[in-house]
Amino acid sequence: MKLYIHPAACSLSPHIVSRELGLDLEILHVDRGTHRTSDGLDFLSINPNGYVPVLVLDDGEILMEGPAIVQYLADLRPEAGLAPQDGKSRRRLQSLLNFISTEIHKPMANMFYPPYSPVKDVLHKHVAARFDWITTQFAGDYLTGDGFSIADAYLFVCLNWSQWLGVDLSRWPRLEAFMTRVSRRPKVLEALHAEGLAPRADGVFFAPRKAA
Numbered sequence: 001m002k003l004y005i006h007p008a009a010c011s012l013s014p015h016i017v018s019r020e021l022g023l024d025l026e027i028l029h030v031d032r033g034t035h036r037t038s039d040g041l042d043f044l045s046i047n048p049n050g051y052v053p054v055l056v057l058d059d060g061e062i063l064m065e066g067p068a069i070v071q072y073l074a075d076l077r078p079e080a081g082l083a084p085q086d087g088k089s090r091r092r093l094q095s096l097l098n099f100i101s102t103e104i105h106k107p108m109a110n111m112f113y114p115p116y117s118p119v120k121d122v123l124h125k126h127v128a129a130r131f132d133w134i135t136t137q138f139a140g141d142y143l144t145g146d147g148f149s150i151a152d153a154y155l156f157v158c159l160n161w162s163q164w165l166g167v168d169l170s171r172w173p174r175l176e177a178f179m180t181r182v183s184r185r186p187k188v189l190e191a192l193h194a195e196g197l198a199p200r201a202d203g204v205f206f207a208p209r210k211a212a
Contacts, residue, residue: 001023001025001026001055001056001057001058002025002026002028002039002055002056003015003018003025003026003027003028003053003054003055003056003069004028004029004030004037004043004046004047004052004053004054004055004056005027005028005029005030005052005053005195006029006030006032006052007029007195007196007197007208008157008160008161008195008197008206008207008208009052009053009157010052010053010066010105010109010154010157010158011052011053011066012157012160012191012192012195013053013066013070013150013153013154013156013157014053014055014066014069014070014073014153015027015053015191015194015195016153016156016157016187016188016191017070017073017074017082017150017153018073018191019187019188019190019191020080020082020148020153020185020187020188021073021074021076021077021080021082022077022080023073023076023077025055027194030043030052035050046062047062047064049064053066053069055069055072055073066101066105066154067094067097067098067100067101067154070082070083070097070150070153070154071083071094071097071150073150074150081147081149082148082149082150083149083150084144084149089144092144093144093149093150093151096137096143096144096151097150097151097154099130099134100134100151100154100155100158101154103126103130104127104130104131104134104155104158105154105158107123107126107127107130108123108127108158108161108162108165108167109161110123111123111124111127111165112161112164112165124165124166124167127167128167128171131167131171131172131175132172134155134175135172135174135175138174138178141178141181142178142181143155148182148185152178152182153182153188155178156178156179156182156183156188159175159178159179160179160205160206162205163200163204163205163207169204176204179204179205180203180204183199183204183206192206196208196209197209
């Protein structure tokens with residue numbers, strides 16, 4: 001299988017999940033400017049929308065959208081427990097993934113783009129309110145309990161963008177503690193390192209390593 005990514009983008013979520021599961025994926029980078037992939041393809045021929053992540057299965061099937069990809073990956077190794085199998089727990093997981101996708105990921109992503117500058121304050125307030133809510137949803141050390149899940153991987157990646165968007169995460173100590181907890185997971189560190197990301201001096205966020 002092939003996973004197409006941008007470093008530190010939302011595609012970091014399935015990258016983390018693949019390593020937590022011990023899946024042997026080929027990680028391929030997409031150039032944002034040219035849409036060329038590191039294996040020499042036109043990314044727009046794979047995903048005409050132009051964004052990552054995209055997972056290409058061994059039979060050629062193309063799977064798009066992060067929440068769908070991480071659920072597919074987790075179901076390849078159900079014994080790892082990254083996605084519950086019973087109905088009630090699964091519904092809660094899907095609810096969390098959709099909330100992170102629409103209420104946290106999308107508005108935070110919009111803040112990166114200049115056309116949204118006039119409404120950036122509105123987006124900040126929206127994200128802050130959603131952070132207020134998500135802090136109440138932890139069922140233990142992680143969102144679904146004491147075990148790491150695919151929802152935690154997704155939330156971790158989105159929270160890491162706070163450093164570039166002027167969002168002061170110290171307002172939410174539980175989220176800061178969550179970031180620290182997730183970042184200490186060996187497989188998470190493997191994925192971060194593979195994408196060229198290193199811990200900042202504050203130890204909370206991960207940013208591209210500076211060239212020597």
